[in-house]
Amino acid sequence: MSKKVVLAYSGGLDTTVAIPWLKERGYEVIAFSADVGQGEKRFDVISKRAKIAGAKKIIVKDLRREFIQNYAFKALKAHALYEDKYYLATALSRPLIAKNLIDIAKKEKADAVVHGCTGKGNDQVRFEVTIKVLAPKLKIIAPLRDWELKSRAEEIEYAKKRKIPIEIKDSAYSIDRNIWGVSIECGVLEEIDKEAPEDVFLITNSIEKAPKNGEYVEIEFKKGLPVGLNGKAMDSVKLVESLNKIGGKHGIGRVDMIENRLIGIKSREIYESPAAALLYFAHRELESLILDRESSHFKNIVSQKYAEIIYYGLMCTPLKSSLDAFIDTSQTHLTGKIKLKLQKGNIKAASRESKFSKYNIKLATYGKGDMFDHKASEGFIKIWAQTFQGEIK
Numbered sequence: 001m002s003k004k005v006v007l008a009y010s011g012g013l014d015t016t017v018a019i020p021w022l023k024e025r026g027y028e029v030i031a032f033s034a035d036v037g038q039g040e041k042r043f044d045v046i047s048k049r050a051k052i053a054g055a056k057k058i059i060v061k062d063l064r065r066e067f068i069q070n071y072a073f074k075a076l077k078a079h080a081l082y083e084d085k086y087y088l089a090t091a092l093s094r095p096l097i098a099k100n101l102i103d104i105a106k107k108e109k110a111d112a113v114v115h116g117c118t119g120k121g122n123d124q125v126r127f128e129v130t131i132k133v134l135a136p137k138l139k140i141i142a143p144l145r146d147w148e149l150k151s152r153a154e155e156i157e158y159a160k161k162r163k164i165p166i167e168i169k170d171s172a173y174s175i176d177r178n179i180w181g182v183s184i185e186c187g188v189l190e191e192i193d194k195e196a197p198e199d200v201f202l203i204t205n206s207i208e209k210a211p212k213n214g215e216y217v218e219i220e221f222k223k224g225l226p227v228g229l230n231g232k233a234m235d236s237v238k239l240v241e242s243l244n245k246i247g248g249k250h251g252i253g254r255v256d257m258i259e260n261r262l263i264g265i266k267s268r269e270i271y272e273s274p275a276a277a278l279l280y281f282a283h284r285e286l287e288s289l290i291l292d293r294e295s296s297h298f299k300n301i302v303s304q305k306y307a308e309i310i311y312y313g314l315m316c317t318p319l320k321s322s323l324d325a326f327i328d329t330s331q332t333h334l335t336g337k338i339k340l341k342l343q344k345g346n347i348k349a350a351s352r353e354s355k356f357s358k359y360n361i362k363l364a365t366y367g368k369g370d371m372f373d374h375k376a377s378e379g380f381i382k383i384w385a386q387t388f389q390g391e392i393k
């Protein structure tokens with residue numbers, strides 16, 4: 001009897017070539033495709049391709065809602081932003097896909113799971129750490145680290161020899177897309193002295209193409225979670241999809257950065273995350289009304305650590321759960337509405353509103369109705385400064 005494996009199948013060249021490669025090594029292949037909002041990617045087409053390549057069975061699961069609610073929105077509440085720029089779309093999806101790979105492997109009584117990550121990236125770490133923590137005995141196969149194929153051209157050749165039609169456009173870039181954002185690398189982007197060409201961007205307009213007139217969007221939050229758009233209650237998946245469209249139109253959420261990979265390589269990455277950019281902005285704005293100064297400043301430290309946890313593939317660790325407890329407590333009163341103005345790649349707060357707001361105009365005003373005790377400040381400063389004062393000798 002041949003051994004069974006479950007392959008995390010994206011429908012791209014690498015994982016398609018992995019199917020015959022595994023079969024030739026005596027494995028029966030079950031292809032698993034996770035729908036995390038890859039956009040126009042059609043899963044019937046992907047399934048057909050997996051069949052032609054030799055997969056015994058294809059399983060497609062719509063994980064979009066779970067991805068948004070249990071992964072992306074956790075990052076949002078934490079304001080997790082890797083190296084101050086990356087909204088972590090790819091990184092957030094990996095532990096969810098890994099968790100589902102494990103479940104399917106158990107159900108199918110598979111001998112191993114397979115992923116199509118290279119030995120140079122972060123994704124292999126994210127998949128494998130999740131699997132090793134949750135199912136330490138499960139065998140992991142990473143064909144791209146093992147096989148002798150050295151380039152995309154060699155992979156295409158390998159597929160052609162086995163009569164697997166490769167209609168996949170030999171894209172100049174390596175693209176990973178989900179509902180939280182698009183990650184683009186390779187090709188001309190590796191030349192860091194060159195501006196990214198316009199054709200790398202999939203879901204955002206350039207500033208030049210963005211409409212001259214701005215647009216307002218109002219986002220409603222309940223306990224830190226986005227629940228409504230422009231006055232209407234909205235389901236999480238639809239809300240994120242809508243914000244991607246609106247933000248993309250106005251050229252919002254583009255990032256071009258040199259990033260430090262976990263594996264010790266610096267790489268040039270292009271990201272597009274219009275919805276994430278808008279939601280982070282609005283969420284921060286709401287927090288600025290509600291959190292006290294010390295909680296807010298401390299949360300900034302947590303944000304950085306939380307981003308590292310996601311980026312490093314450590315979402316299934318005790319520290320992540322502990323930080324979640326802190327973040328969730330901080331969100332108890334994060335209820336209200338933020339109206340944003342989007343224009344030519346810019347986001348501005350246009351209006352803020354919350355019944356839990358700690359903003360008190362009677363304390364803040366320099367106009368009429370000032371209730372602040374100006375005299376009391378003298379005493380405050382005297383004691384505050386005392387800590388740091390010394391006689392000049």
Ligand code: ARG
Nearest residue numbers: 090091122174175176183185
């Ligand atoms: N550098 C990003 C990360 O590690 C994105 C990697 C995405 N992969 C791709 N094929 N473009 O999360």
